[in-house]
Amino acid sequence: MGTEPRAGGARVRDAPRSVGCESELGAAQRWLFQRVTRPLHASRPEPADEARWVRGGSLASGTRIAVYQRAYFSRLVECLRDDYPALERAVGAADFEAWCLQFIEAHPPASASLNFFGAGFADFCATWGSPHAAFWSDLGRLEWAVVECIHADAARHLVPDQLGALTEREWSRARLVPSPASRIVDTRFPVHAHHAALLAGENPEPPAREASTLVVCRRGETVWRLPVEPRWVGLLRRLVRSEPIASAIAAASEPVLQSDPAGAGAGDALQRVVSEWVARGVFAGVSVD
Amino acid sequence: MSTRELERLRLVDDDGARMPIGVGLRSAHYEHILAERPPVAWFEVLSDNYMHTRGRPLMYLDRIAEHYPVALHGVGLSIGSTDPLDFGYLAELRALRDRVGARWVSDHIAWTGVAGRHGHDLYPLPFTEECVRHVARRVAEVQDFLGAPLVLENPSTYLEFAGCALSEPEFVAALLEETGAGLLLDVNNVYVNANNHGLDASTYLRRLPLERVVQIHLAGHGVAAAVEADGVEAAHLIDTHAAPVAPAVWELFEQAVRLGARAPVLLEWDADIPPFGVVYAEALRARVHIERALAAEATCQAEARAWAQSHAPGALA
Numbered sequence: 110m111g112t113e114p115r116a117g118g119a120r121v122r123d124a125p126r127s128v129g130c131e132s133e134l135g136a137a138q139r140w141l142f143q144r145v146t147r148p149l150h151a152s153r154p155e156p157a158d159e160a161r162w163v164r165g166g167s168l169a170s171g172t173r174i175a176v177y178q179r180a181y182f183s184r185l186v187e188c189l190r191d192d193y194p195a196l197e198r199a200v201g202a203a204d205f206e207a208w209c210l211q212f213i214e215a216h217p218p219a220s221a222s223l224n225f226f227g228a229g230f231a232d233f234c235a236t237w238g239s240p241h242a243a244f245w246s247d248l249g250r251l252e253w254a255v256v257e258c259i260h261a262d263a264a265r266h267l268v269p270d271q272l273g274a275l276t277e278r279e280w281s282r283a284r285l286v287p288s289p290a291s292r293i294v295d296t297r298f299p300v301h302a303h304h305a306a307l308l309a310g311e312n313p314e315p316p317a318r319e320a321s322t323l324v325v326c327r328r329g330e331t332v333w334r335l336p337v338e339p340r341w342v343g344l345l346r347r348l349v350r351s352e353p354i355a356s357a358i359a360a361a362s363e364p365v366l367q368s369d370p371a372g373a374g375a376g377d378a379l380q381r382v383v384s385e386w387v388a389r390g391v392f393a394g395v396s397v398d
Numbered sequence: 399m400s401t402r403e404l405e406r407l408r409l410v411d412d413d414g415a416r417m418p419i420g421v422g423l424r425s426a427h428y429e430h431i432l433a434e435r436p437p438v439a440w441f442e443v444l445s446d447n448y449m450h451t452r453g454r455p456l457m458y459l460d461r462i463a464e465h466y467p468v469a470l471h472g473v474g475l476s477i478g479s480t481d482p483l484d485f486g487y488l489a490e491l492r493a494l495r496d497r498v499g500a501r502w503v504s505d506h507i508a509w510t511g512v513a514g515r516h517g518h519d520l521y522p523l524p525f526t527e528e529c530v531r532h533v534a535r536r537v538a539e540v541q542d543f544l545g546a547p548l549v550l551e552n553p554s555t556y557l558e559f560a561g562c563a564l565s566e567p568e569f570v571a572a573l574l575e576e577t578g579a580g581l582l583l584d585v586n587n588v589y590v591n592a593n594n595h596g597l598d599a600s601t602y603l604r605r606l607p608l609e610r611v612v613q614i615h616l617a618g619h620g621v622a623a624a625v626e627a628d629g630v631e632a633a634h635l636i637d638t639h640a641a642p643v644a645p646a647v648w649e650l651f652e653q654a655v656r657l658g659a660r661a662p663v664l665l666e667w668d669a670d671i672p673p674f675g676v677v678y679a680e681a682l683r684a685r686v687h688i689e690r691a692l693a694a695e696a697t698c699q700a701e702a703r704a705w706a707q708s709h710a711p712g713a714l715a
Contacts, residue, residue: 134529135480137559138512138521145517164558166596168632172624173557176636180519218516221474221487222450262452290453330454 137162145177148214185213185226192227193252195307196234196245199315208237224260227253244315247296251304254292254325255332263290263327267392269384279397284351288393291326293337293349301336328390335389340365341382348383348392417614417655417688420664421681423468427674428458436678438466442613442664443498445470449490456497463498469613469662470500471582474516477540477550478509478523478533488543495544502612504549504582507533507570524559525569534576541577549612550574551582554590554619554637566591567605580612583659585651586643590619590635599650604657611659616643616651616684617666639668642680648687655691663688 140162159170186209190197197205212233218226231249235242266288275283299321306313322337324345337345344361348354358379365375386392418439423431425447430436441462448455462468474487495503508520523529541548552570564572574581583606592599618641623633643651643665665681 134524134532135512137524138480138509141521142512142515142517145519145521146515160560162560164560164562166558168594168624168634170557172632172634175624176556176622176634177517177519177521181517184518218518220450221476221484221510221516222446223518224450258453260451260453260455263454263457327454330457 141174141177144174145181146217147178149178149182149210182210182213185218185223186210188223189227189230192256193230193249195304196249196252198307198310198312199241199248199303200245208234225256227256241315243318244298244300247298247300248304248307250296251294251300251323251325251334254294254323255334257292258290258325258327258332261288261290261327263288263329263390263393265393266328266390267387267394269387271395272387275395275397281353281355282398283354284396284398285348285354285392286351286394286396287349288326288390290328291324291349291391293345294323294325296321296323299336301334304334324386324391326386326389326391328388333389335385338382341379344379344383345386345391348386351396353398354395416660416662417684418662419681419684420469420662421674421678422471422664422666422668423459423462424667424671425455425458426671427677428462430674432458432461434674435465436674438678438681440467440469440501440662440664442471442666443468443500445472445491445494445503446474448494449474449487459498468498468500470495470498470503471551472503472505473518473520474510475505475540476508476510477505477536477548478507478521478529479512480509480532481512481514483536483539485543488540492544502549502580503544503546504551504580504613506551506553507573508553520553520555522553522555522557522559523569525562525564525566527563527572530564530569530572530576533573537573537577537579541579547578547580549580549582551584551615552587552591552606554584554587556594556634556636558595565602565605566595566597567602571605571607574607574610579610581607581610582613582615583608583611583654583661584615584617585654586615586617586619586647587637589644589647589650590637593635599646600653603650603654608654608657608659611654611661613661614651614654614659614663615666616647616663616681617668618642619644619647639666640670643683648683651684652687652691652694655688656695 153171159174163170163173186206189209189212190205200208212230215233216229220226231246231253234249235246237245239245267285297318297320299316299319301321301323303313303316322342324335324337326333326335341361343364344357347357347360362375362379365379420440420442421438423441423443443459448459470491472491476484491503494500506520507523509523510519510521511517523533537548537550550573552566570581573579588602589599591597592602617637617639620636620638620641621633622636623631625631663684665677665684667677667680671677
C-alpha cells in the first residue's frame with residue numbers, strides 16, 4: 110500500500126452504474142426483509158423459494174433466515190420492555206410480549222432510530238381486550254412521558270434568583286418558559302403511586318378510576334414524576350402555556366380562595382408548589398415582554 | 399484514502415504498540431465511569447444511541463468525552479442498502495462526531511433496511527463484484543460528506559446469498575481497496591462466520607488487508623442449536639456480545655496481531671452486562687495476548703535474522 114494520498118472516492122464515482130445489479134440486489138434485499146419481518150406465527154414458505162436466494166450448507170436456509178427473524182422481533186420487544194418496565198410488570202411478561210409482537214406487526218419501525226419506536230404503544234394498550242386496558246394505557250402514557258423527557262433538551266432550567274431579580278414592572282409582564290423536558294400527563298386513574306410500586310417490584314391491584322394529573326420533568330439526570338393537586342392543575346397549565354405569571358397566579362388563586370375564604374395557608378401552599386416545580390425543572394427560564 | 403491518512407486516525411498508547419485497550423460505552427456504566435474515572439484508554443460510543451435525542455444520553459456522553467478519547471460506532475448507516483443514502487442521518491452523525499471530537503466513525507458492511515423500512519439488524523450482502531461497486535459508490539459519498547475515511551466492520555452473518563462469486567474476505571478486501579476505507583476487524587465475527595459458513599478462520603484472516611485495520615473488536619458469542627427437517631441437530635454461533643471472549647477467539651486475535659494488525663482494541667459487551675470492573679478486566683486480558691503475539695513475532699524475527707546471518711556469504715568460513 111503506497112503512502113501517497115489517493116483519490117479513492119473519485120475513482121469509485123467514475124465507475125459505471127450497474128443498474129441491473131442494483132435492481133437484482135434490491136430484489137434480494139426486499140425478499141430477505143420480507144422474510145425476516147414475517148410474523149413468527151406465520152407459516153413458512155416453500156423451501157425452494159429460500160434455496161433460490163440463500164446458500165444452505167450445514168444449516169437449512171430456513172433455519173438461517175429464522176436467526177434474523179427472531180432477532181428482529183426480540184430486539185423490538187426489548188426496546189418496548191426498556192420503555193415500559195412498569196407496564197410489563199403490571200401486565201405480566203408473557204402477555205406483554207404477546208402484545209408487543211402485535212404492536213410490532215401493526216406498527217413496524219419507521220425510523221433509523223429506535224428512540225421513539227414505542228411512541229404509540231400506550232394508545233395501543235387501550236385496544237387490548239382486558240378490563241384493565243384503560244388503566245394500562247394510562248400507565249403506558251406516564252412511562253412514555255418519562256421517555257420523552259429523557260430525550261428532550263434540559264440544558265436550561267429556571268433558578269429562583271431569576272424570579273427574585275424581576276422588578277415590580279417586569280413582574281406583571283413576566284412569563285415562564287416551559288422546559289422542553291417537561292410534560293403534563295392527565296390520566297383516568299391515579300397511576301403515580303401504582304407506577305412507583307411496580308418499579309419497586311410490587312404488584313398491587315389496579316386502582317379505582319379517579320382522574321389525576323402529573324407533571325413529568327427532567328433536571329440533569331433525574332426524571333421527576335410529580336402528582337399535581339386538582340386545585341393547582343389550572344395554574345400549572347397557565348404557567349406552562351406561558352401566560353403572564355401574575356395573571357396566571359391571580360386566576361388560579363381565585364377558586365382556591367373561594368373554597369377557603371380565610372385564605373389560611375393558601376398563599377404558602379401556592380408558593381410551595383411553584384417552588385417545587387421550579388426546583389424540579391418544569392421551567393427553563395423566564396421571559397419579559 | 400492512503401494508509402498515511404488512516405494512520406492519523408489511530409490512537410497511540412504508552413508502550414507505542416498502537417494497541418490501546420478500550421471498552422464499549424454502555425449506559426449501565428455511566429455513573430461508575432464518571433465517579434471512578436477508570437484508567438480506560440478510550441471508549442467506543444454507539445452513535446445511534448446518541449442521535450435523535452437532545453437529552454440525557456448526550457449529557458452523559460459530553461461528560462465522558464471530556465475525559466476520554468472516543469470513537470463512534472454505528473449500526474444504522476445501512477451502507478449496503480439499495481435505498482438512497484439517508485443524508486439526514488449522516489448530518490446527525492457528523493454533528494455528533496464534531497460535538498464529541500470522535501477520532502473516527504465506523505459502521506458495518508451490511509444493510510439494515512430496504513424500501514423505506516428499518517429492520518434494526520445487520521443483514522448480509524451478496525459477495526459479488528457488482529455489489530462491491532454498489533457499496534463502494536455509497537462509501538465514497540459518505541466519506542465525502544464526512545470529510546474523513548469511514549471505518550468498516552466485517553459483520554457477523556448467519557446466511558450467505560446464493561451465487562456469490564467472491565468469498566467474504568475477498569469482498570471486504572475489494573471494498574476497502576476500492577474506497578480507501580479503514581477496516582474495523584471484528585475477530586469474533588471472523589470466528590462466528592467461519593463456523594457458520596464452514597470456512598477456515600485463519601485463512602479468512604490472512605485474506606483480509608490487515609494493513610488497513612484501524613480498530614479491532616473483541617466480544618463473546620453464544621451457541622444455538624436448531625433441529626433440521628431431517629431430525630439432525632445443527633449448532634451455529636450467534637454474535638451475542640453477552641459473554642466473555644471465547645478462548646478460540648483470543649487465539650485468533652493473537653494470530654491477527656502476529657499477522658500485523660496493530661490498532662486500538664475494544665471489548666464489546668451488550669447484553670447481560672456485568673459491572674464495569676468485570677467488563678474492563680475482560681478487555682485488559684487483551685494485553686496478555688498482545689504481548690504473547692508480539693513476543694512470538696520477535697522470536698520469529700530473531701530466528702530469521704540468525705538464519706540469514708548463518709547463511710550469509712562467508713558465514714561458514
